[in-house]
Amino acid sequence: MTTFEQDTMQPTPARQFEKVCAILEQNENKPQRLIPILQAVQEEYRYLPEDVLAFVATGLDVPPARVYGVATFYSHFALEPKGKYCIRLCDGTACHVKRSIPILEAVYRRLGLSSKRNTTADMLFTVETVACLGACGLAPVVVINEDVHGQVTPEAVVKMIDEIEEREKAS
Numbered sequence: 001m002t003t004f005e006q007d008t009m010q011p012t013p014a015r016q017f018e019k020v021c022a023i024l025e026q027n028e029n030k031p032q033r034l035i036p037i038l039q040a041v042q043e044e045y046r047y048l049p050e051d052v053l054a055f056v057a058t059g060l061d062v063p064p065a066r067v068y069g070v071a072t073f074y075s076h077f078a079l080e081p082k083g084k085y086c087i088r089l090c091d092g093t094a095c096h097v098k099r100s101i102p103i104l105e106a107v108y109r110r111l112g113l114s115s116k117r118n119t120t121a122d123m124l125f126t127v128e129t130v131a132c133l134g135a136c137g138l139a140p141v142v143v144i145n146e147d148v149h150g151q152v153t154p155e156a157v158v159k160m161i162d163e164i165e166e167r168e169k170a171s
C-alpha cells in the first residue's frame with residue numbers, strides 16, 4: 001500500500017465534501033468521467049487535496065492509487081495549494097529569445113518568491129514557468145489565470161500584479 005493510500009483513508013466530516021458530492025453526482029459517479037471530475041474539483045479548491053482524492057476514489061468505487069495516478073500524470077493538475085492568481089510565464093524558445101527570464105526575475109523580486117517557493121504566504125499569487133503556451137507570435141507571453149498577455153515587459157507584469165493587489169485590498 002502506498003503512503004497516499006495509508007494516509008488518506010481516514011473518515012472526514014461529510015459536510016467538507018458537499019461540493020465534491022455534487023460534482024460526482026453531475027458525472028453520475030462514472031469512473032470514465034474521472035478527468036472532468038478532477039478538473040471540476042480543482043476549479044473548486046484550486047488544487048486537488050489528498051483527502052478529496054480519496055473521497056473521489058470511494059465515490060467512483062476505484063482504487064485511490066488510480067485517482068492519484070491520473071492526478072499526478074497530468075501537469076494541469078496541482079497537488080499543492082495554489083494562490084488565487086496563477087501567473088504562468090512562458091519560457092519556451094520564442095519567449096526565451098524575447099527575454100522571458102528578466103520578466104520572471106522581476107515577478108519573483110516583486111513577490112519575494114523563487115523557483116523553490118512559488119506561492120506567496122497570503123495565497124494570493126503562484127508563479128509558474130511553462131514550456132510553451134502556444135501563442136509564440138505574441139512572445140513573450142504571460143497568462144494570469146485565464147487571461148493571456150502578449151509582448152509583455154517586466155514593468156508591465158509588475159504593474160499587473162500591483163493592480164491585482166490594489167483590487168484585492170479594495171474588495
Ligand code: FES
Binds near residue numbers: 090
Ligand atoms: S514559446 Fe512562449 S508561447 Fe510559445
